[in-house]
Amino acid sequence: xxxxxxxxxxxxxxxxxxxPQPAVERAGRxxxxxxxxxxxxxxxxxxxLWSIPVPLPWAKPxxxxxxxxxxxxxxxxxxxxxxFDEAFDELQAGLAMIGMSVADVRGVVVTHAHLxxxxxxxxxxxxxxxxxxxxxxxxxMLRHFEHGYADRISELMIRAGAPAEMTxxxxxxxxxxxxxxxxxxxxxxxxxxxxxxxWDLTALxxxxxxxxxxxxxxxxxxxxxxxxQPAAVLRGPRPALDGGRGIRAGGGRS
Numbered sequence: 001x002x003x004x005x006x007x008x009x010x011x012x013x014x015x016x017x018x019x020p021q022p023a024v025e026r027a028g029r030x031x032x033x034x035x036x037x038x039x040x041x042x043x044x045x046x047x048x049l050w051s052i053p054v055p056l057p058w059a060k061p062x063x064x065x066x067x068x069x070x071x072x073x074x075x076x077x078x079x080x081x082x083x084f085d086e087a088f089d090e091l092q093a094g095l096a097m098i099g100m101s102v103a104d105v106r107g108v109v110v111t112h113a114h115l116x117x118x119x120x121x122x123x124x125x126x127x128x129x130x131x132x133x134x135x136x137x138x139x140x141m142l143r144h145f146e147h148g149y150a151d152r153i154s155e156l157m158i159r160a161g162a163p164a165e166m167t168x169x170x171x172x173x174x175x176x177x178x179x180x181x182x183x184x185x186x187x188x189x190x191x192x193x194x195x196x197x198x199w200d201l202t203a204l205x206x207x208x209x210x211x212x213x214x215x216x217x218x219x220x221x222x223x224x225x226x227x228x229q230p231a232a233v234l235r236g237p238r239p240a241l242d243g244g245r246g247i248r249a250g251g252g253r254s
Contacts, residue, residue, distance in 0.1 A: 039063055042094045046221050048198070052094030054081035056116055064116050066091060067225065068098065071197040074106040077130075078216070078225060083119035091120065105130045109194050109201075111227035112210040113138035115145060115178060122182035133186035133194060135205065135212025142181045188214060201225075 039053040040063070048070040053063040067078040075095070081087040092102055105128040108121050113134060121132045157167040188194065190205035194216075204215045206226075215226040 039090065042097050046223065049221075049223075050094075050098055052091060054087040054090045054094070054120075056082050056087070057084055066094070068095065068100070069196055069199050071106070071199070073197055074104045075100050076107045076109065076194075076196045076199075077105055077124065078109045079111055079117045079227060080108055080120035080124055082116045083123060088120060088123055091124075102127045104128065107194070107196065108132045109188075109196070109216070110134045110138075110184070111215070112213040113141045113145070114210060114228070117227060118142075118181075119178075121184075125182070125185075131185040132182070133188050134184040135203075135214050136187040136189065137207070137212030138210050139184055139187060139212070141210065141212075142183065145178045146181050 039055060042053070043051050045051050045067070050068040050070075052066045052068060054066055055063050064079065064081055066081055069076040069078070081091060088102075095101055095104075102124055105124055107130050108124055110118050110121055110132060112118070118134070124130055125132055153171060154167060157170065186194075188203045190203060192203045194201050194203065199218060200220055201216045201218050204217055206213050206215050209228040213228065215224060217224055
């Protein structure tokens with residue numbers, strides 16, 4: 001039975017803290033206090049595969065996971081996190097815990113262009129010289145994030161009759177323009193295989209959450225690595241994968 005690793009919300013097959021955790025106040029470099037639950041620990045998902053939680057600049061969800069593939073040539077990452085100093089600091093600290101650094105990173109495979117997954121990719125590339133990959137349809141989305149969705153979202157919320165307070169909360173922060181977004185070095189398509197030594201990853205185009213959302217199938221460990229759209233892959237069998245048996249989830253969370 002295969003297992004799903006959800007690169008946005010969690011992973012399976014490894015213990016995590018359970019039960020309510022107290023909220024704590026964390027101050028970023030900008031001095032703003034952010035109330036959130038403690039981050040989960042850095043964990044080994046499988047031999048050679050690690051999860052590092054990096055914070056988001058709001059309370060819910062409070063973090064995303066960056067996945068680290070160990071190779072003989074250096075680490076490769078899946079997803080990057082939101083581009084702000086606290087997230088970059090946590091990523092550096094997590095890599096240090098497993099004997100690596102941002103400067104060692106060789107490549108960043110990004111599942112989709114939303115800024116909680118793509119945002120730090122350029123900072124990682126500048127620190128390491130790593131390549132960054134993305135599906136071509138999501139590469140086209142980046143220009144929309146540069147201009148921001150605030151006007152469009154505001155119009156839609158007004159037409160839907162949403163309260164003004166709800167609209168203001170939705171537009172705060174993450175709907176603002178993000179000018180100067182870097183572009184990926186590699187554009188992936190369905191069936192492409194990222195060049196990560198020792199890992200037999202195949203890109204699965206799973207549109208829905210975004211036009212070019214990608215999941216990745218790793219047959220050696222029977223792992224399906226997803227982000228915000230793993231369910232799209234699991235709706236039916238993929239005979240070309242997994243010896244014709246289809247992909248089955250083993251206790252995955254989404």
